[in-house]
Amino acid sequence: MSGLSVIGFASLYLVLLFAIAWLGDRASRNNPFLPYGTARAAVAYALTLAIYNTSWSFYGSVGRASRTGIDFLPIYLAPTLLLIFGQPVIRRIVSLSQTQNVTSIADFIAARYGKSQAVAAFVTLAALFVMLPYIALQLKAVAASFDVLTEAIASTGINAPFWRDTAFWVAASMAIFSIVFGVRHIHAREHHRGLMLAIAFESLVKIATFVIVAVFIVYGIAGGPGTLFSQAATDARLSHVMEVDFTHPTWITNTVISLFAFLCLPHTFHVAFVEIENARDARPSAWMYPLYLLILSIFMLPLAIAGLSVLGPDVNPDTYMIRLPLAAGSDIMAFVSFIGGVSAATGMIIVAAVSLSTMLCNDVVMPVVLRNNGFNTLDNVGTLLLRTRRIAVVVILLLAFLSHRLVDQRFPLTIMGLLSFVGVAQFGPAFLAGLFWPRANKTGALAGMAGGLAIWFYTLVLPSMAPILRMPGHFLAEGPWTIGWLRPQALFGLEWDPISHATLWSLLVNVTLFVSISLLARPTAAEQTQARAFTDPVPDAHASVVRRRTITTLEDLRELAIRFAGNIQGAEAFDTYVSARRNGRPPILDNSGLADLDAVRFVENLIAGAIGGASARVIMAASLQSASLSRGAAMAMLDEASEALQFNRKLLEATLESVRQGICVMDEDLTIAAWNSRFVELLALPDHLMRIGLPLADLIAFNVERGEYRTEDFPALLVNRDIAGQTWPYIYERHRPDGTVLEITFDRMPGGGFVATFLDVTERHRAAQALREANETLELRVRERTEALELAKAEAEQANASKTRFLAAASHDLLQPLSAARLFVSALQERLNRGIEDAAARADADRYTAGAAGSLSSTEQLLDGLLDISALDSGAMMPDIGTFDMDDLLQQLATEFMPVAQGKGLRLSVVKRRIFVRSDSRLVRRVLQNFLSNAIRYTRTGRIVIGGRTRGNVLRVEVWDTGIGVPLDKQKEIFGEFQRLDTGQDHSDRGLGLGLAIVERVSYLLGLATGLRSQPGKGSCFYIEIPLAPHADPAVRPAQHRQERKANRSLRILCVDNEANVLDGLQASFSEWGHAVFRATGPREALAHASPPPDLFILDLHLDGGANGLDLLENLRRVFHPDTPALLVTAARDEAIAARAKSMGCEILYKPIKPAALRRFVTSVAIKSTPPSDKQDRGPSR
């Protein structure tokens, strides 16, 4: 076939692969082509595992089989055994990869050993070194096949210039495709879904082509397996193929290293553990991939036999797959085989390159870059990463090509592969032991790996590079410095095949160092944590789901520090800390830029300064709960934080318990957050009821059930209140069923939530209640007393009133007989005077009657006095305050007492003074009467003067006498009852001594001052002070008060009589009485007095001209007022006239007219016709 066509078709195939990858990538975003968890995904996953089957499998295994028979099998046996029996391990690795956020084999191992950057870098570089042969193997296989296919001149090889070396072009194209396939953009979590799809497809192609070609060869060319096997049995050249020696070390060593290799090869690790999203996808691979391997393996021996028999022993058996079809004349089959090989190689190279480039980039390049760039924020991390990775790819392939050139061309593919495997196997102990042995630590791992790799290098790489390195020929044969037991390929005299030999020694050294140094060295805390995480058989519960944004770098911590401790202080403190550590302060700062625990602790402390220790811990724990600081460490931090919280809580509880009140704290949603035992006590709650998070509603419901609330309590409960509109604090009282009274205060807490305080105020209530009751009973008692008092008072008043009434009645009844007796005596006196002739007898009679009269008079006075005193004492006397003219009163008194005084030969005079005073005239009169009668009584000779003089606003009325006077020591006494001055004389009318007592009482009642000035032997002056009226001076008094009525109104009287002398008489009388008279003798004259109209008609019956007085009356009434009163005066006594007069409303007086009668009538008319005074409105209101 022409090279171009091969290249072309191969390229087409690769483009197809690329297209698949691209589609897969595009589809994966919204509608994944292979949704995770489905059967398709599981199949795809299993297929991707077949990346393990490279062109080594395709070409090399056949070659191996042809040389050593069935011992090609271990390579495939190992994965089979692992997948069938090692599922728990597989699962663990899968889960760990997910939780630890592993992106590569280096990541995984480094993660196990404390996230050590050193380990990661070491593994990366080691992996690179170790993979070179493997990649070189692919190049070789593809190049050789290509050459065979195109029958190229054997100008390839290490001697040809590289551009003539097919392998170079293969490498170049692989690089391009690797970049194109795998390093187009940075994938989150390194998932290359499209690429995986392509790999799966490629695996299909691989097996399909292999089977096709194998079938073609076995059945088509060789005539079937049976033929082949019988051939093998018979042909000596072939029989070695059928030999099986299970004792050969290769069986064990190859299996072991294949096992390790399957796990640790970058590309297999990647597809098996990094790309997997859903652990379930892995399960079907447990039987699918072994099946795949089985299918492959079945054909190996037949193919080998066929090749041997058809092509002969001189042909490179690694090319059987191409040559056989070619030998059979089928270019197409050869091409198909070639495609299969290319496919196998491509898949592996791409994924390996991608994986290695990722490792190189992440674990080698980036830390260096970060360290050198300090902490400046990298502008475009993505671009840098990409670029780095692409360069890495190129570098890897270049190296691979170089190693291809360097490595002995004579090495069969298998050997190259196995060489690589042994190298990769050095990761195995660290890898696997790390899963089971917590004690394994970083130092040990590193030591083991390094040691193993060193041995590997010495025993395998060195010998294989011998031709190039131009080592002394005896080096291999005799060992360095001819130390036999250091022969690279026969250490300590062990002469196995190089692979097994190397395997043994390298792994031995590896494990020895690993174990011993692990045991000796102390793991760091991070290592311990990681060890725990890896070896803990219980998978992390939160494995699959959320993988937080991690703080892994110091930069993140710095940001945190700035956020909480301030821009200046935080940054400064942090920078100071970091530089201190970089300058050597222990613990030594990891140069990776990743945060370690010390830095975390430092920042935590820094933050604590701002937000408190507990909060700082919580924040750091939350932020660090990630890959860098594993969950375990974060948990430890959280424990510390919760311990702090616990302490605070205990403090809170202790405080709450010490308070007298019951307290219940609720959060914003009205669930109980805290309470104290007093609360439980006060509400008599059962112990089991209260818990944190108990909804208040539940507590209320419980209380309702046990009858805690009365109906009126419900509106007060917090659950029933409108919290938004409530004013705080909100206080109310509740009566509990057992009688206690609680004062409940609700308040909002500033941070949200509510606090209720319960105080037992039963005592307070009881006291208040007692007070209330006392008050009520007191009021009741007071009411009762008052009623009783009022009753008593009423009774007393009634008694008093009765007494007064009695007295009033008595006075009337008592005095009547006395006045009657007096009259009788007077009458007797008169009679006797007339009847007794004898003067002496008459004188005697006079004396006796006078005596009787006098006695009666005294008695009358005494009784009067007694009754007055009694009236005054009983309070029945009500002052009738009025304004009156004192002069009138004095005049009256003078008139009254003049006779008595004169009878005693005393001169009584009154000082005349018109002045108006305001008091009770009757009572004042009484007082002055008493003064006067005393004055008269106690004055033998001389005079008595009564008069008033103004002093300020009172009138002092004084009664002077020239009597015997009152000694000073008796001046007070005499105002007492029944006090009489002992005059040493025998006076029949000394009085009862009540006069001044009455004065005393009157003056008290009226509030008037009374007094006495006396000089025994000279005389006395008794006085009383009466307030002046507002207008005391008569001259100033308003005119209307001066309206005096001597008599009633003055009438206009019309007298009509035909007798002039009658008229005269009438006129005289009327005039005297103050009326105006109009005379007429007859009707005509009468009617002439038209105006003013008369008030009264006095008419004679018989008038001049035979006129009738009554008729005249009618006329007069018609002319004047019809209601004018009239009086008919006549001598005739006529019933008819009397009747007519009566009917006309006219009175009759019979002649001769009696003056009194006339006056009476006129007076009454005058009264009735008095016009309403201008004081009318005052009248009824008195």
Place this chain on the structure above:
Amino acid sequence: MTPVSTILIGDDHPLVQAALEGALTQVIPGLKVLSAGTLDEVADVIRAAEEPLDLVLLDLNMPGSIGFTGLFLLQAEFPTVPVAILSAEQDPVTVHRALAYGASGYIPKSIDLRQMAKAIVLILNGEIWSPYPLHLTVEDDDTPRRFASLTPQQLRILSRLVEGKLNKQIAAELQVAEQTIKVHVSTILRKLGVTTRTQAAILAERLTRRDYSQRGSPPGAD
């Protein structure tokens, strides 16, 4: 020398009646003295007299007449019969009121016989006799006119009103229908110029001279 006069003494005390009769006949020649113990009796006597009586001496408190009601009653029924007050009381206010209400005179029982005789003689001659000069200023209104405007029945009702009796009681005492009493009461109120019974009673205290009220509530002051 006065002609033969007949006077009627209205006093419920028989001793007083007898004493007065005896005494006055001694000192006033030609005097005829009648007596009656109640107001109704007085009225009867006046009515029954063949000749009009010359004078009635009326006590202020006797059955059927409380205070001045008797005066007004007699005045209303017998406008031409002089009525003078003869009473143990003699305070000026009472005296003045009596005269203002149209009494022909006021004779205190405390004056001696001779004076009494003189007073009576003067009254018979048409004089108005009073123990004091009539200068004391008393209330200046038209109460006399108002009282004088009442009919006898109304006066009777008013005096019982002042005692505090209910319409029913008054109706029973006067032996008329309660409705009639009610009508009278309203007329009384109108005539007295008051609006309530209480006001009428207060006013009528002057009429009845109930100075010593049961509960001590004072009569009107100035």
